[in-house]
Amino acid sequence: MIVQPKVRGFICTTAHPVGCEAAVKQQIDYVKSKGRLNGAKKVLVIGSSMGYGLASRISAAFGCGASTLGVMFDKEGGGNKTGTAGWYNTKAFEKFAAAEGLYAKSVNGDAYSDECKKEIIDIIKSDLGKVDMVVYSLAAPRRTVGETVYKSVLKTTGAPYTNKTIDLRNNTISEITIEPATDEEIEATVKVMGGEDWEDWINALKAADAIEDGAITLAYSYIGPKLTHPMYYEGSIGRAKAHLLATSKKITETSVKAYVSVNKALVTQSSSAIPIVPLYISILYKVMKAHGNHEGCIEQMYRLFSKLFNNELNLDGDGRIRMDDWEMLPEIQSEVTKAWESLSADNFKELTDIDGYWSDFYAMFGFGIDGVDYEADVEV
Ligand code: NAD
Numbered sequence: 001m002i003v004q005p006k007v008r009g010f011i012c013t014t015a016h017p018v019g020c021e022a023a024v025k026q027q028i029d030y031v032k033s034k035g036r037l038n039g040a041k042k043v044l045v046i047g048s049s050m051g052y053g054l055a056s057r058i059s060a061a062f063g064c065g066a067s068t069l070g071v072m073f074d075k076e077g078g079g080n081k082t083g084t085a086g087w088y089n090t091k092a093f094e095k096f097a098a099a100e101g102l103y104a105k106s107v108n109g110d111a112y113s114d115e116c117k118k119e120i121i122d123i124i125k126s127d128l129g130k131v132d133m134v135v136y137s138l139a140a141p142r143r144t145v146g147e148t149v150y151k152s153v154l155k156t157t158g159a160p161y162t163n164k165t166i167d168l169r170n171n172t173i174s175e176i177t178i179e180p181a182t183d184e185e186i187e188a189t190v191k192v193m194g195g196e197d198w199e200d201w202i203n204a205l206k207a208a209d210a211i212e213d214g215a216i217t218l219a220y221s222y223i224g225p226k227l228t229h230p231m232y233y234e235g236s237i238g239r240a241k242a243h244l245l246a247t248s249k250k251i252t253e254t255s256v257k258a259y260v261s262v263n264k265a266l267v268t269q270s271s272s273a274i275p276i277v278p279l280y281i282s283i284l285y286k287v288m289k290a291h292g293n294h295e296g297c298i299e300q301m302y303r304l305f306s307k308l309f310n311n312e313l314n315l316d317g318d319g320r321i322r323m324d325d326w327e328m329l330p331e332i333q334s335e336v337t338k339a340w341e342s343l344s345a346d347n348f349k350e351l352t353d354i355d356g357y358w359s360d361f362y363a364m365f366g367f368g369i370d371g372v373d374y375e376a377d378v379e380v
Helices: 017-034 051-064 085-099 114-128 183-193 196-207 236-252 277-291 297-309 330-342 354-364
Strands: 042-046 067-072 104-108 131-136 142-145 148-151 161-167 172-178 211-221 257-262
Touching: 017 051, 017 085, 017 297, 017 354, 042 051, 042 114, 051 067, 051 085, 051 131, 051 297, 067 085, 067 114, 085 104, 104 114, 114 196, 131 196, 142 183, 148 183, 161 277, 183 236, 196 211, 196 236, 211 236, 211 297, 236 257, 277 330, 277 354
Parallel strands: 042 067, 042 131, 067 104, 131 211, 211 257
Antiparallel strands: 142 148, 161 172
16 A cells, blocks of 8 residues: 555654665664674663664664564554554564574563563573663553553643643644643653663563673663753653662662663654653754754664763763763753744744654654655555
């Protein structure tokens, strides 16, 4: 069938199989052009099909030559419905890995569940023995524990917060007031996006003797500038990220070294859902591109892996890796703040890289990729 994008607000309900494959290939080619890293050899990536997790998996496989196991939550295509982008990305990744003789297996299931953990551990035991690195890159709206479904919310805390935002349905600037999350909502967000499940994974791997002593584990976080703090760093998601950081310290007291890496704000499926942040991202893109230091997921993750394996981590006072170093440079942030303050419906096109925002958005679903024939009939 001919596959076209169907965008509703901040999601696209279709994905292009050939476009996704080409986009994965671009990421692989980037990593190969940067050269080999002497790093991990058997890597588990939880949340491996999109965004930072996919870029981590590509960096591990094609940067370090690692065998990789991935966990994702995706849908296969069928009939006249396309699969999810993560499904096609994973198929493409496995194909390119196999072509280079790299071991790659993926489990499509709920990473929060005991069944999924067991399935992965069984594969590790039979195929790899033990893993030496675990990347935890889940971004999920909910988590089921027994009979209870916890739902994460993207809200502020304390008092309501009003600022500019972009309505992605029609690219218009407006003001939005974010209501504070209730204690119960904060608790649920911490359950979903905090460190509990990360620790459960590491404990399950240890109990099964499926992780090396001295293995490394990474999870991802975000801080951002003051203007996004009420929404992110001091919002319900920020509480979850604080829990993630506390968990890294807890894990590190054992035989596994855990790091939280603070990554750059980028267009991904999950960041598109956060109010205010997409508008900030579209200004940030404009400023960083002008300064020549803009990066996407793959540039961020390859740079992270190279810092990690070349012992150049340079941790901050709270023990975090700062991959947001370029985003947070004073010269970048002062220009972003200036643009933010003067932003209105009239100068919005001038002050933001909204076209770059949308082109990254479509690319996530395999659309607008160079060299792909979008008029051609494709198997979904
Ligand atoms: P994403 O939406 O692009 O990818 C999320 C991945 O998680 C996908 O592979 C998806 O299949 C998987 N997933 C979701 N629910 C799952 C489940 N129940 N079981 C198994 N897999 C599941 O997200 P992303 O933006 O790459 O975010 C990854 C991490 O990076 C998150 O912790 C996020 O907070 C963090 N981060 C993101 C940004 C950003 O700007 N996007 C910045 C800094 C940090």
